[in-house]
Amino acid sequence: MIRLEEVSYSYPDGTPALENINLTVKKGEFLGIIGKNGSGKSTLALQLNGLLKPQTGRVKIRGMDTRDPSKLPGIRKLVGVVFQNPETQFVGRTIEEDLAFGPENLCLPPVEIKKCVDMALAETGLQKYKYRSPKTLSGGQGQCVALAGILAMSPECLIFDEITSMLDPESGKAVLETIKKLHKKGKTVVYITHNLEELYDADRIIVMEKGKIRLEGEPESVFSNPSLQALGLALPSVIELAELLKTHGMVIPWEKTFSPKSFAEELCRLFLKT
Amino acid sequence: MQEPVFSYVPGASLLHRLDPRTKIVAVMLLGFLTFRIENFAEIGVLFAFFFALALLSGLPMRVFFRAVKPMRLFIIFIFLAQLFFTDGRALVSYWILQPSLEGLEIGLKLAARFILLLLFAALLTASTDPSAITCGIERMLRPLPLRLLGISSFELATMMNISIAFLPLLFERVERTKAAQAARGMDFVKNPFRSVPALAIPLLRGVIRDAEELALAMESRGYQGSRRTSIHELSMQKNDWKALLILALFIIFILVL
Numbered sequence: 001m002i003r004l005e006e007v008s009y010s011y012p013d014g015t016p017a018l019e020n021i022n023l024t025v026k027k028g029e030f031l032g033i034i035g036k037n038g039s040g041k042s043t044l045a046l047q048l049n050g051l052l053k054p055q056t057g058r059v060k061i062r063g064m065d066t067r068d069p070s071k072l073p074g075i076r077k078l079v080g081v082v083f084q085n086p087e088t089q090f091v092g093r094t095i096e097e098d099l100a101f102g103p104e105n106l107c108l109p110p111v112e113i114k115k116c117v118d119m120a121l122a123e124t125g126l127q128k129y130k131y132r133s134p135k136t137l138s139g140g141q142g143q144c145v146a147l148a149g150i151l152a153m154s155p156e157c158l159i160f161d162e163i164t165s166m167l168d169p170e171s172g173k174a175v176l177e178t179i180k181k182l183h184k185k186g187k188t189v190v191y192i193t194h195n196l197e198e199l200y201d202a203d204r205i206i207v208m209e210k211g212k213i214r215l216e217g218e219p220e221s222v223f224s225n226p227s228l229q230a231l232g233l234a235l236p237s238v239i240e241l242a243e244l245l246k247t248h249g250m251v252i253p254w255e256k257t258f259s260p261k262s263f264a265e266e267l268c269r270l271f272l273k274t
Numbered sequence: 275m276q277e278p279v280f281s282y283v284p285g286a287s288l289l290h291r292l293d294p295r296t297k298i299v300a301v302m303l304l305g306f307l308t309f310r311i312e313n314f315a316e317i318g319v320l321f322a323f324f325f326a327l328a329l330l331s332g333l334p335m336r337v338f339f340r341a342v343k344p345m346r347l348f349i350i351f352i353f354l355a356q357l358f359f360t361d362g363r364a365l366v367s368y369w370i371l372q373p374s375l376e377g378l379e380i381g382l383k384l385a386a387r388f389i390l391l392l393l394f395a396a397l398l399t400a401s402t403d404p405s406a407i408t409c410g411i412e413r414m415l416r417p418l419p420l421r422l423l424g425i426s427s428f429e430l431a432t433m434m435n436i437s438i439a440f441l442p443l444l445f446e447r448v449e450r451t452k453a454a455q456a457a458r459g460m461d462f463v464k465n466p467f468r469s470v471p472a473l474a475i476p477l478l479r480g481v482i483r484d485a486e487e488l489a490l491a492m493e494s495r496g497y498q499g500s501r502r503t504s505i506h507e508l509s510m511q512k513n514d515w516k517a518l519l520i521l522a523l524f525i526i527f528i529l530v531l
Contacts, residue, residue, distance in 0.1 A: 076496040088487035095437045099507035105496035110507040135442050
């Protein structure tokens with residue numbers, strides 16, 4: 001679906017943000033990208049639908065090169081990005097108008113635009129807010145509107161760039177649940193975060209540091225990699241607990257059970273023999 | 275929070291349902307008419323016409339008077355200026371002040387004209403969704419060769435829409451910056467010369483960053499500044515043509531009389 005070949009990018013002041021990145025995002029997968037602030041993950045997000053162009057190497061979306069300006073409308077229709085701050089993603093005075101922005105850019109006729117808007121509202125459960133101003137919503141609902149604004153264009157791939165970092169944990173969880181639902185319906189998801197806890201259900205995780213991919217693999221292999229903490233990332237609390245218990249001589253195999261729910265089940269199985 | 279002036283009040287009246295282009299043209303024509311009328315009788319007829327339209331809109335009168343209120347000082351000022359500085363038959367004479375009868379007449383007419391202009395504009399904005407107005411303006415500008423100026427009617431319309439949508443965010447940012455500076459001991463009342471830059475510079479920096487983020491989000495959603503459609507369907511109905519016809523007859527009637 002998305003293929004990056006030897007992509008490098010430096011900021012105008014010369015600081016390298018990405019160095020020789022090779023990455024393929026497969027259709028239908030849930031890819032998590034994690035790294036500290038300044039590790040290049042947001043720059044990577046902007047490469048994925050041509051908002052930034054690689055200085056060397058190539059980014060191809062379904063074979064379309066992002067450096068070709070004539071391909072950009074097609075690329076933007078296939079890949080949508082949701083950003084960190086909900087406030088600076090609203091362009092409309094009401095939610096309906098805001099969601100119409102993308103389809104309007106695709107030059108759809110008004111009847112089609114209304115259909116797209118209603119579909120996006122239904123997917124995110126925002127129907128009752130249709131005529132409200134986006135400014136009257138909470139942060140979590142705001143991010144849902146930003147997500148709906150992308151969904152209205154019916155992209156196949158959704159990129160999320162630290163969208164929960166400005167939300168309270170509860171709304172962050174709700175937004176993540178909506179994203180998982182969309183993934184089950186067949187959308188390709190690239191989820192960028194600095195919180196490993198959000199990536200239990202990812203198909204694949206990439207760990208970035210200083211513009212390079214340091215680790216790559218399924219969640220269990222990444223979580224169990226000893227170099228993870230050296231990369232400045234906190235382990236998910238369940239795994240941290242399991243590691244602490246291990247130092248006290250209590251070994252609970254967490255490799256297959258690292259979500260809080262399955263870890264609790266594993267504990268019960270061991271100690272209550274249920 | 276205080277309700278903003280010139281705001282849209284949703285409704286389903288005949289006025290609400292007219293095409294925005296009809297209403298924009300009507301307001302322009304009525305504005306033109308306001309400055310062509312000569313005597314008090316005609317001003318009276320125009321006021322009557324406004325009240326008839328206001329009734330038709332089904333909106334409470336305070337919506338319209340709210341639009342005049344912020345301009346009251348200006349209106350009073352031009353009235354007084356005309357009253358005292360027009361030569362003519364003196365009404366009374368006190369110290370150096372000599373209000374004249376002619377001044378009173380000209381002042382009253384001028385004030386009435388400004389009030390009429392504001393009222394008709396309020397009628398447009400109260401009965402039309404702002405984005406429908408921008409959509410209407412865009413459609414009316416589309417045939418003009420704006421390309422020569424390096425912009426398109428679509429860009430203009432998007433600019434207007436975003437300005438409308440971003441005003442509340444701007445005010446919020448002003449409040450936040452104020453609070454942040456106050457927390458660092460800035461006294462906004464005591465020292466306006468130092469506090470204005472202390473407010474303006476972080477505000478500007480914040481706004482520029484917001485604008486950059488917004489531009490990225492817009493581009494990501496396929497915005498190119500070129501041709502785009504709109505969710506608002508504009509089509510001139512029979513009622514629009516009827517309204518314009520009635521308006522034309524009304525204007526001819528007033529100008530001929």
